[in-house]
Amino acid sequence: xTDNQKKILEMLAEKKISTDEAYRLLNVLxxxxxxxxxxxxxxxxTITKPKYLxxxxxxxxxxxxxxxxxxxxxxPMSLVRAGIKLTSLIPKDATDKVNDALREKGINFDVRNIxxxxxxxxxxxxxxxxxxxxxxxxxxxxxxxxx
Amino acid sequence: xxxxxxxMHLRFKDGKKKFGLWLPxxxxxxxxLVVYIILxxxxxxxxxxxxxxxxxxxxxxxxxxxxxxxxxxxGLDVDVQGPREIVKIAFI
Numbered sequence: 001x002t003d004n005q006k007k008i009l010e011m012l013a014e015k016k017i018s019t020d021e022a023y024r025l026l027n028v029l030x031x032x033x034x035x036x037x038x039x040x041x042x043x044x045x046t047i048t049k050p051k052y053l054x055x056x057x058x059x060x061x062x063x064x065x066x067x068x069x070x071x072x073x074x075x076p077m078s079l080v081r082a083g084i085k086l087t088s089l090i091p092k093d094a095t096d097k098v099n100d101a102l103r104e105k106g107i108n109f110d111v112r113n114i115x116x117x118x119x120x121x122x123x124x125x126x127x128x129x130x131x132x133x134x135x136x137x138x139x140x141x142x143x144x145x146x147x
Numbered sequence: 148x149x150x151x152x153x154x155m156h157l158r159f160k161d162g163k164k165k166f167g168l169w170l171p172x173x174x175x176x177x178x179x180l181v182v183y184i185i186l187x188x189x190x191x192x193x194x195x196x197x198x199x200x201x202x203x204x205x206x207x208x209x210x211x212x213x214x215x216x217x218x219x220x221x222g223l224d225v226d227v228q229g230p231r232e233i234v235k236i237a238f239i
Contacts, residue, residue: 052222071228076222078218082218085212089208091200091204
């Protein structure tokens, strides 16, 4: 915890600022110090590439294990990379059909524009992906990247 | 390029039925190579015939891309456990 964060919390404890104001101040402070904070995949100045995409579904804690579903999927990023590279194999006619189908679904995207350098950028961007969902039944769904 | 997976572990369970298999992929790779060499004249023919349609490139490069995808599966792990069913597929 930084000095500024401590000061904000002290001001909140002394009721000099409201909870909302403290929250806003902490957010602003967080975004300002974001560049200094350690981000996933960045260790001691070197950027490590994401290795696996993980999807886990865990049942509610204490749930009967005989009636609970568990999912644990680990997809290597190299497989994602190889899959995207397959798009370069698609002939022009088929690409047009894919583009038309995407346009019909409201996605204005040309699959011919996917280039190898974009793939790396996309995979590195995936490194910041983190989805954490908890259902009403207590099931937890997590999608994250492993380094 | 990654090293290809050496083993594939399959495990299925549905009620009382169970099935598990350790597939030695490293033994299947030489067999696949022999099949590819045998089929290569047909692949070449398909490439020539399909070239004007644009699918010739697919026929020519598909084995290479398939090999790349196969190598990339190393580390893939799917583990789904239900109340009565289990599905596990792992490439090691």
